[in-house]
Amino acid sequence: MLIVRGAVKDYDWGIVDGLEPWSGQATGAPQAELWFGVHPGGPSPLVDDGGRPTGELLADHFDIEAIPLLVKLLAAARPLSVQVHPSARAAAEGWRRQSQGEYEGVYSDPFEKTEMLVALQEFEAFAGWRSPDEAAAMLDALGVDGTVVELVRQGDTLAAIPGLLDAASPARVAQLAAAARAAGLPDEQVTAYATVTDHYPDDPGALITPLLAYLRLAAGEAVYVPAGVPHSYIRGIGLEVMTSSDNVLRLGLTGKPVFVDHALRALSTTLEPQVMHTDHGDLIWPRNAPFVVRVLTTGGERIPAEAYRIVLLVEGTATVTSEFGEITLRPGTAAVISASDPDSFVEADGLVAIIQSTTKQVEFAHERWDVARHEY
Ligand SMILES: [Zn+2]
Incomplete structure (x- = not known):
């Protein structure tokens, strides 16, 4: 499990400082997009638990096969x-x-x-x-x-x-x-x-x-x-x-x-x-889509292994836990969990987007955190 920040894109159609709550910086210029992934057009920087850049990129650890x-x-x-x-x-x-x-x-x-x-x-x-x-x-x-x-x-x-x-x-x-x-x-x-x-x-x-x-x-x-x-x-x-x-x-x-x-x-x-x-909290799973998304406001969710997962905090707080430990996200940071990482648990109080790849067999768990934690 790694933590990333978005790579800022300043396209002219963006809102001036529109992504500041998530980019963490006011530039006085349009902020159009923040990219979370390994695409060479905007590779995401890794940050530590305190939100500080580590100097590495997510792409130094994973390629597009792992981060689809x-x-x-x-x-x-x-x-x-x-x-x-x-x-x-x-x-x-x-x-x-x-x-x-x-x-x-x-x-x-x-x-x-x-x-x-x-x-x-x-x-x-x-x-x-x-x-x-x-x-x-x-x-x-x-x-x-x-x-x-x-x-x-x-x-x-x-x-x-x-x-x-x-x-x-x-x-x-x-x-x-x-x-x-x-x-x-x-x-x-x-x-x-x-x-x-x-x-x-x-x-x-x-x-x-x-x-x-x-x-x-x-x-x-x-x-x-x-x-x-x-x-x-x-x-x-x-x-x-x-x-x-x-x-x-x-x-x-x-x-x-x-x-x-x-x-x-x-x-x-x-x-x-x-x-x-x-609405927030519903599972968003379009027909034939290669991904599924849930935007959670409160409570918890188990996100099972064997698929690529990324958990992006939009507002408030969230923690992501697995047998390897626990991380706390800040708004604008995301936990990147590869398919080979174990089951993880997300607990949110605010607004957190849980995104899973469906290119592999995915089991969708709908337990609330208290049930999931009990099981875990
Ligand atoms: Zn488009």
Whole structure:
């Protein structure tokens, strides 16, 4: 069992000092993400029981085979890019061809990125496809060419995307909120589109957002976004759990490079996001997900061996105990427990995220701590 802190990512869409309660430092600059894992894009530093850096990285001890998940705390002040993540096959193939020099800087690693966001506060997102009729109504109101709108209405969304990017202009992007209102969308969505215009007035990718479904998550609710599902997180603070990959294929709302052709190949028109109306304490276990999460506020939980486990303290206090001893977490630190480590017990008073890999057989224990401790 090791203790880590998050590696800070200062992407421009982050909230100024938004992750200070967990990063432990005010920088006066955007703090977008804290990474807990071994991905080379942001390897987590190890800390001792007192929260002091040991000078080592988690990656000095484990590789991606042992740490198959990447966990993040995310603070979004404004919309993140419209993006899609590649499937295992697409990522492996894309990485191979990139290694042969066919293109550069598209793929970050050869792995699938499948992710879930658990809202820690109210969280807004675009995820998955909007109904064809609603999307077409909004594009009609924007004055987009009838043949492109017809493709959308027929459900041929991917074929419509190049035409939408061509049709984008600052004048059209400025009309997004008005078009949302004209299409009869509720006020919260009109406001979301106004936010897109405010932050990305010149970005052609803004014309993709009418294709995307809108979601508002309350604290404790979650959305699972499999590889292939388009999304753009709009605003809020959340916990993100994903396979250990940084493969992001962007279509817009970004200063980073967009790779429309790669994104079009990665997009699925059949997969959908799974929205889970859970509350703190519920087990969050999306269908076919490679991980399971429980956000515990009080009490205890046994987390059995034979799967990778990471326990991240968000608020308050938590202790993690195994036959090797006991550690006390501070907010923003996480206990990393490898599959070969023994059963462990978490006791929380605050908010603690317990994340387990499901790539191996996992037995889920639902005992409360007093029962578990008795057994232990
Ligand atoms: Zn994503």
